[in-house]
Amino acid sequence: xxxxxxxxxxxxxxxxxxxxxxxxxxxxxxxxxxxxxxxxxxxxxxxxxxxxxxxxxxxxxxxxxxxxxxxxxxxxxxxxxxxxxxxxxxxxxxxxxxxxxxxxxxxxxxxxxxxxxxxxxxxxxxxxxxxxxxxxxxxxxxxxxxxxxxxxxxxxxxxxxxxxxxxxxxxxxxxxxxxxxxxxxxxxxxxxxxxxxxxxxxxxxxxxxxxxxxxxxxxxxxxxxxxxxxxxxxxxxxxxxxxxxxxxxxxxxxxxxxxxxxxxxxxxxxxxxxxxxxxxxxxxxxxxxxxxxxxxxxxxxxxxxxxxxxxxxxxxxxxxxxxxxxxxxxxxxxxxxxxxxxxxxxxxxxxxxxxxxxxxxxxxxxxxxxxxxxxxxxxxxxxxxxxxxxxxxxxxx
Amino acid sequence: xxxxxxxxxxxxxxxxxxxxxxxxxxxxxxxxxxxxxxxxxxxxxxxxxxxxxxxxxxxxxxxxxxxxxxxxxxxxxxxxxxxxxxxxxxxxxxxxxxxxxxxxxxxxxxxxxxxxxxxxxxxxxxxxxxxxxxxxxxxxxxxxxxxxxxxxxxxxxxxxxxxxxxxxxxxxxxxxxxxxxxxxxxxxxxxxxxxxxxxxxxxxxxxxxxxxxxxxxxxxxxxxxxxxxxxxxxxxxxxxxxxxxxxxxxxxxxxxxxxxxxxxxxxxxxxxxxxxxxxxxxxxxxxxxxxxxxxxxxxxxxxxxxxxxxxxxxxxxxxxxxxxxxxxxxxxxxxxxxxxxxxxxxxxxxxxxxxxxxxxxxxxxxxxxxxx
Numbered sequence: 001x002x003x004x005x006x007x008x009x010x011x012x013x014x015x016x017x018x019x020x021x022x023x024x025x026x027x028x029x030x031x032x033x034x035x036x037x038x039x040x041x042x043x044x045x046x047x048x049x050x051x052x053x054x055x056x057x058x059x060x061x062x063x064x065x066x067x068x069x070x071x072x073x074x075x076x077x078x079x080x081x082x083x084x085x086x087x088x089x090x091x092x093x094x095x096x097x098x099x100x101x102x103x104x105x106x107x108x109x110x111x112x113x114x115x116x117x118x119x120x121x122x123x124x125x126x127x128x129x130x131x132x133x134x135x136x137x138x139x140x141x142x143x144x145x146x147x148x149x150x151x152x153x154x155x156x157x158x159x160x161x162x163x164x165x166x167x168x169x170x171x172x173x174x175x176x177x178x179x180x181x182x183x184x185x186x187x188x189x190x191x192x193x194x195x196x197x198x199x200x201x202x203x204x205x206x207x208x209x210x211x212x213x214x215x216x217x218x219x220x221x222x223x224x225x226x227x228x229x230x231x232x233x234x235x236x237x238x239x240x241x242x243x244x245x246x247x248x249x250x251x252x253x254x255x256x257x258x259x260x261x262x263x264x265x266x267x268x269x270x271x272x273x274x275x276x277x278x279x280x281x282x283x284x285x286x287x288x289x290x291x292x293x294x295x296x297x298x299x300x301x302x303x304x305x306x307x308x309x310x311x312x313x314x315x316x317x318x319x320x321x322x323x324x325x326x327x328x329x330x331x332x333x334x335x336x337x338x339x340x341x342x343x344x345x346x347x348x349x350x351x352x353x354x355x356x357x358x359x360x361x362x363x364x365x366x367x368x369x370x371x372x373x374x375x376x377x378x379x380x381x382x383x384x385x386x387x388x389x390x391x392x393x394x395x396x397x
Numbered sequence: 398x399x400x401x402x403x404x405x406x407x408x409x410x411x412x413x414x415x416x417x418x419x420x421x422x423x424x425x426x427x428x429x430x431x432x433x434x435x436x437x438x439x440x441x442x443x444x445x446x447x448x449x450x451x452x453x454x455x456x457x458x459x460x461x462x463x464x465x466x467x468x469x470x471x472x473x474x475x476x477x478x479x480x481x482x483x484x485x486x487x488x489x490x491x492x493x494x495x496x497x498x499x500x501x502x503x504x505x506x507x508x509x510x511x512x513x514x515x516x517x518x519x520x521x522x523x524x525x526x527x528x529x530x531x532x533x534x535x536x537x538x539x540x541x542x543x544x545x546x547x548x549x550x551x552x553x554x555x556x557x558x559x560x561x562x563x564x565x566x567x568x569x570x571x572x573x574x575x576x577x578x579x580x581x582x583x584x585x586x587x588x589x590x591x592x593x594x595x596x597x598x599x600x601x602x603x604x605x606x607x608x609x610x611x612x613x614x615x616x617x618x619x620x621x622x623x624x625x626x627x628x629x630x631x632x633x634x635x636x637x638x639x640x641x642x643x644x645x646x647x648x649x650x651x652x653x654x655x656x657x658x659x660x661x662x663x664x665x666x667x668x669x670x671x672x673x674x675x676x677x678x679x680x681x682x683x684x685x686x687x688x689x690x691x692x693x694x695x696x697x698x699x700x701x702x703x704x705x706x707x708x709x710x711x712x713x714x715x716x717x718x719x720x721x722x723x724x725x726x727x728x729x730x731x732x733x734x735x736x737x738x739x740x741x742x743x744x745x746x747x748x749x750x751x752x753x754x755x756x757x758x759x760x761x762x763x764x765x766x767x768x769x
Contacts, residue, residue: 042732072727077587078679078686083472090466102683105590179586210573 033095033288034068035280036088038081038107040100042073045213046257047238051099051122054276061277062284077102085110089117095287097121097280111135118287122276123183125384128296129359138279138297139383143190144331145272145306147338149254150194151327152270152311152320153232156252157199159317166231168201174225175206176218176235176242180396184208186378186385187236190338191254192394197343198323205230206396215239226251232269243268252315259310270320271310278305298383302332339376344391351376356386411759425754432750436743443738448731455725459739462724463717473720475608478615479674481712483690484697485615485622485705486666489659490543491695492626492703494639495550499561501691502568503542503664505684507671509572510538512682515591515675516579519598527598535672536665542568543664544657551653565691572684579682590680600677611677618666623705635659667691700748718743 043049052071059069070091072084081103085096089110095118098107104124111119111132120136121127127137157171173195177184188206195202207225209217218241222233226249234254235242240263246253247264255271279297286293299305311321330336341351355366358381370377370386378387390396420428441452463473483500490497514531522530546560581589592598603609626632634655638645645652675682693715700714701707722736 066730069730070727071730072723073732074723076685076688077683078681080679083468086468087466087472090468102587102589105593105681109590109593181586 032065032068033284034070034091034093035064035095035097035284036070036085036091036093037072038075038084038088038096038098038103039071039073040075040077040103041213045238046240047212048073048099050257050273051276055097055280057277058280058284062281064284075103077106079106081106082109085119086113089114094118095120095283097283099123108132108135118283118293120283120293122279123384125382128382136283136293136295136297137383138294138299139379139385140274140305141298141300141379142272142274142306143186143338143378143385143387144301145274145308146187146190147194147197147331147336148301148308148324148328149234149270149272150191150196151198152194152308152316152324153191153234153252153254154195154198154202155317155320155323156232156269156315157195157202160231161199161201170229170231171199171202172228172230173202173204174222174228174230174233175204176221176225176233176237177206177208178212178237179210180208182388183385184236185389186387187256188234189344189387189389189391189394191234192391193338193343196393202393204394206394208396209237211237213238215241218242219245222246223249255310261310261312265312265314267315268310268312269315270308270312272306272308274299275305275307278303296383298379300332301328337375339378339387341371341374341376344393346389346391348392351389354389356381356388358382358386407761409761411761413757413759415755415757420754428750428754429747432746433743436746439746440739440742443742448729448735450729455729458724458728459718459721462720462722465724469720471606471608473716474612475678476720477709477712477716478608478612479670479678480690480693480697480716481709482615482618482670482673483667483687484694484701484708484712485618486663486670487691487694488622488663488698488703488705488708489626489635490663491698492639493635493656493659495547495656495660496558497543497546497561497660497663498558498692498695499542499546499564500663500667500694501687501689502561502565503539503667504671504674504687504691505565505568505572506538506542507535507668508675508682508686509568509575509671510534510668511672511675512579512588512591513575515598515680516588519592520595524597531598531672531676532669535668537668539664539666539668539671540661541664543660543667547657547660551656569684572682576683587683588681591682592680598676599680600673608678611673614669614673618669619705619709626703626705631655631658696744700751714747 037055039048039051041048043052055069055071070088070093072088075081075084077100081098085098085107088096096110097120099122101123104121104126107119107121108126108130111134115134118134118136120138122138124137127135153173160166161168161171175188175191177188188204192204205225205228207221209221211217218235218237218239222235222242222245225233232252232254233242233246236256238257243253243255243260243263246267251267252269253260253264253267254269257271257273259271260268279299282297283293308324327336351371353369354371354376356368356370357366358368368381370381376387379385437456444450444452444455462469464470483504487497487500511531514527514534518527518530542564546557546564549555549560550557576586576588579588580586600610626635634645634650637648637650638652638655642652674686679686697708697712697715700711718740722740725731725736
């Protein structure tokens, strides 16, 4: 019996080594550039779908073949991430990209081990402190996109007030946040400031689900906010939970990452998202041509990295599209600053100084003054957001 | 009328247990081989129908997932040993028919203890003090998570399935709670790699292979568990309690003591698995670090009929299929659901064939009937 088993194992090994050899053969033939992607979940998560769609669009736009693009989905934030990166390098990838915050340490580990390969990581914070020649961070000034969709939400509130559906002081919005962290706080604060720029009486209530992806919790939280008197809902979490809850309750919803009109044909108002396609094209062409990659890339409205999408004429107030174009032009020109300290207060006082923890250290000490020239300089000292202040007008529950 | 029919006519198919008259070993392995071949044929049909890819190419990728490069072989061995370690841990409990579905939480608690030791003492204590301390902490953490449901079962006859399951959720929430304190950088909800610069508190590499120590430790546990279950008095008591508690009582076995002792061992081994995961593999802690292995381990254990040596084969099978599935998804840009379907079909056949090994299917014999 044991003989049969050992014979079987030997056969398995022989066959396996044959496959391994053919693998090397292919690699030698192909002289083309290869890029490998590491995703936390698969396309069932709107967060990862946004990256996957952009990767496929970049592949299409640059005319890459199927063999040149490898994707690993459902890679957790553990040593498996490092192993996935190393495996992509073994497969011949010249660039490895990872999409989740918790991947960062493992990608840095791989970057140190494989100096000849380019490693890019979205939402990370350590590229400018590690200062490796082959490790890069990327994010976007998504707060500008949030401001724009917030403005659209404010216009909708105005329309509801004018139609007599609500009074001016009932203009309360609800926000389903994932975690009470800078990325989320920066997002909902810019959304709120956009809305208040259009509708001065707007207020907002925020609830957290403590998860990036939890369909049931997001739905429940949206329902709780609606029950609390919120007349418009937005969210920063990755599932269809909140949009669907809004559709059932008939409450307008502002989404993130994708056009949600399929989930809420009668309530989806507009979405904002980061379009990663320009970034992917940047890293691929730069690697192919041997030119420099931005160490800490922060795309904005102008490059089309930050964008709004899925404006629903059925839901949005009249004239929203034209108004957003106008605001967008002003944001690009720098005439409007999202975190203009004249537009908000903290504990009743104007904000005139804030030390942000830009270079993350063990003690989390603020190291950089980020308020100057009358506004909070978000995403300027590093791409990942660091606005984490609770401003007046937003209640957190 | 009906009774008459029953008397004269046997049912078309009768299923009888083979009982002691079990199928010879060679024939049993033959049945298993046929099952695997049939599974692959059915998978091929599904692959062609759904994706249009050449199934042989898909199978080649399935193989590459575990054997494509020396790195993949090491990773496969590492994953195999982690799954095997947890499977070994649940085995004594299941052999005793104690439905411990809390291995996920017990392992997570072990991992949490390891992370706590690494964070608080990793850089302060010399390795000779640190590693025994961490081992004790992990064993105690896993043991407590295992023995609490066992105590309630022994004392109040509570339902251990629900109890151990709920302990998983407690462990997950406790982990989330600790992450809030340990998160690095702030506001990230991740702990990051613990002691990244100094690597203190990490299990050392052996001969330049970072997973070799894990693999050797699990190999030792496998041999130990084999001897414990097969040759020790404890092992015998476990099988007697598993077969019948009344019999065990009749022959003078202290059933409560056996339950407590066995679950303590089960939990402690899970704690060690947690140590290997956190200190030996991931060097970080998060809620998903065990990744469902605590549940997969149950399948591994049952498929191997609680034989630790056979379990190394069944856990190889599971890891091989999982890694192959991931490889297929990457290579063909398929959703992982497709590979999950294939894994499901293969497991269905493998588990299903055990039925034909355990039971005999008898068809009605025509000649005999005519004679009657």
